[in-house]
Amino acid sequence: MIETSDLECTIIxxxxxxxxxxxxxxxxxxxxxxxxxxxxxxxxxKLIVKNLYLRERVGSNTSN
Known part of the structure:
Protein backbone atom coordinates (compact mmCIF):
# COMPACT_ATOMS: atom_id res chain seq x y z
CA MET A 1 0.00 0.00 0.00
CA ILE A 2 2.80 2.41 0.83
CA GLU A 3 4.58 1.91 -2.48
CA THR A 4 1.46 2.56 -4.52
CA SER A 5 0.41 5.62 -2.50
CA ASP A 6 1.23 9.26 -3.20
CA LEU A 7 3.38 9.50 -0.06
CA GLU A 8 6.84 10.96 -0.50
CA CYS A 9 8.74 8.33 1.43
CA THR A 10 11.73 6.04 1.18
CA ILE A 11 11.72 2.42 2.28
CA ILE A 12 15.04 1.49 3.87
CA LYS A 46 20.55 12.85 4.58
CA LEU A 47 17.40 11.40 3.04
CA ILE A 48 15.27 13.98 4.83
CA VAL A 49 17.49 17.04 4.32
CA LYS A 50 18.34 16.35 0.67
CA ASN A 51 15.08 14.63 -0.40
CA LEU A 52 17.02 11.64 -1.73
CA TYR A 53 15.50 8.38 -3.02
CA LEU A 54 11.89 9.55 -2.83
CA ARG A 55 9.46 6.74 -3.63
CA GLU A 56 12.29 4.22 -3.79
CA ARG A 57 13.58 1.23 -1.83
CA VAL A 58 17.21 1.31 -0.75
CA GLY A 59 19.42 -0.97 1.28
CA SER A 60 22.15 0.09 3.65
CA ASN A 61 25.11 -1.88 4.94
CA THR A 62 28.70 -1.41 6.07
CA SER A 63 30.82 -0.27 3.15
CA ASN A 64 33.72 -2.65 3.88
Missing amino acids: HPGWFVNGPVDYEVTEPFGGHDVSIKSIAVLVE
Missing part, protein backbone atom coordinates in the same frame (compact mmCIF):
# COMPACT_ATOMS: atom_id res chain seq x y z
CA HIS A 13 16.25 -2.10 4.16
CA PRO A 14 19.17 -1.96 6.58
CA GLY A 15 21.40 -4.89 7.41
CA TRP A 16 21.65 -6.22 10.94
CA PHE A 17 21.94 -3.39 13.46
CA VAL A 18 25.35 -3.30 15.16
CA ASN A 19 27.26 -0.81 17.27
CA GLY A 20 30.10 0.92 15.50
CA PRO A 21 31.25 3.99 13.63
CA VAL A 22 29.50 5.70 10.75
CA ASP A 23 30.50 3.61 7.74
CA TYR A 24 27.83 2.66 5.22
CA GLU A 25 26.89 2.40 1.59
CA VAL A 26 23.50 2.66 -0.06
CA THR A 27 22.55 -0.28 -2.26
CA GLU A 28 19.49 -0.97 -4.33
CA PRO A 29 17.67 -2.85 -2.95
CA PHE A 30 20.03 -4.64 -0.51
CA GLY A 31 23.60 -5.74 -0.71
CA GLY A 32 25.24 -6.53 2.60
CA HIS A 33 25.04 -7.98 6.06
CA ASP A 34 25.31 -5.39 8.83
CA VAL A 35 25.24 -1.65 9.44
CA SER A 36 25.82 0.50 12.50
CA ILE A 37 22.94 2.25 14.20
CA LYS A 38 24.82 5.55 13.81
CA SER A 39 25.08 4.94 10.07
CA ILE A 40 21.35 4.43 9.77
CA ALA A 41 20.76 7.71 11.62
CA VAL A 42 23.13 9.60 9.30
CA LEU A 43 21.48 8.06 6.23
CA VAL A 44 17.97 8.98 7.43
CA GLU A 45 19.10 12.55 8.11
Whole structure:
Protein backbone atom coordinates (compact mmCIF):
# COMPACT_ATOMS: atom_id res chain seq x y z
CA MET A 1 0.00 0.00 0.00
CA ILE A 2 2.80 2.41 0.83
CA GLU A 3 4.58 1.91 -2.48
CA THR A 4 1.46 2.56 -4.52
CA SER A 5 0.41 5.62 -2.50
CA ASP A 6 1.23 9.26 -3.20
CA LEU A 7 3.38 9.50 -0.06
CA GLU A 8 6.84 10.96 -0.50
CA CYS A 9 8.74 8.33 1.43
CA THR A 10 11.73 6.04 1.18
CA ILE A 11 11.72 2.42 2.28
CA ILE A 12 15.04 1.49 3.87
CA HIS A 13 16.25 -2.10 4.16
CA PRO A 14 19.17 -1.96 6.58
CA GLY A 15 21.40 -4.89 7.41
CA TRP A 16 21.65 -6.22 10.94
CA PHE A 17 21.94 -3.39 13.46
CA VAL A 18 25.35 -3.30 15.16
CA ASN A 19 27.26 -0.81 17.27
CA GLY A 20 30.10 0.92 15.50
CA PRO A 21 31.25 3.99 13.63
CA VAL A 22 29.50 5.70 10.75
CA ASP A 23 30.50 3.61 7.74
CA TYR A 24 27.83 2.66 5.22
CA GLU A 25 26.89 2.40 1.59
CA VAL A 26 23.50 2.66 -0.06
CA THR A 27 22.55 -0.28 -2.26
CA GLU A 28 19.49 -0.97 -4.33
CA PRO A 29 17.67 -2.85 -2.95
CA PHE A 30 20.03 -4.64 -0.51
CA GLY A 31 23.60 -5.74 -0.71
CA GLY A 32 25.24 -6.53 2.60
CA HIS A 33 25.04 -7.98 6.06
CA ASP A 34 25.31 -5.39 8.83
CA VAL A 35 25.24 -1.65 9.44
CA SER A 36 25.82 0.50 12.50
CA ILE A 37 22.94 2.25 14.20
CA LYS A 38 24.82 5.55 13.81
CA SER A 39 25.08 4.94 10.07
CA ILE A 40 21.35 4.43 9.77
CA ALA A 41 20.76 7.71 11.62
CA VAL A 42 23.13 9.60 9.30
CA LEU A 43 21.48 8.06 6.23
CA VAL A 44 17.97 8.98 7.43
CA GLU A 45 19.10 12.55 8.11
CA LYS A 46 20.55 12.85 4.58
CA LEU A 47 17.40 11.40 3.04
CA ILE A 48 15.27 13.98 4.83
CA VAL A 49 17.49 17.04 4.32
CA LYS A 50 18.34 16.35 0.67
CA ASN A 51 15.08 14.63 -0.40
CA LEU A 52 17.02 11.64 -1.73
CA TYR A 53 15.50 8.38 -3.02
CA LEU A 54 11.89 9.55 -2.83
CA ARG A 55 9.46 6.74 -3.63
CA GLU A 56 12.29 4.22 -3.79
CA ARG A 57 13.58 1.23 -1.83
CA VAL A 58 17.21 1.31 -0.75
CA GLY A 59 19.42 -0.97 1.28
CA SER A 60 22.15 0.09 3.65
CA ASN A 61 25.11 -1.88 4.94
CA THR A 62 28.70 -1.41 6.07
CA SER A 63 30.82 -0.27 3.15
CA ASN A 64 33.72 -2.65 3.88
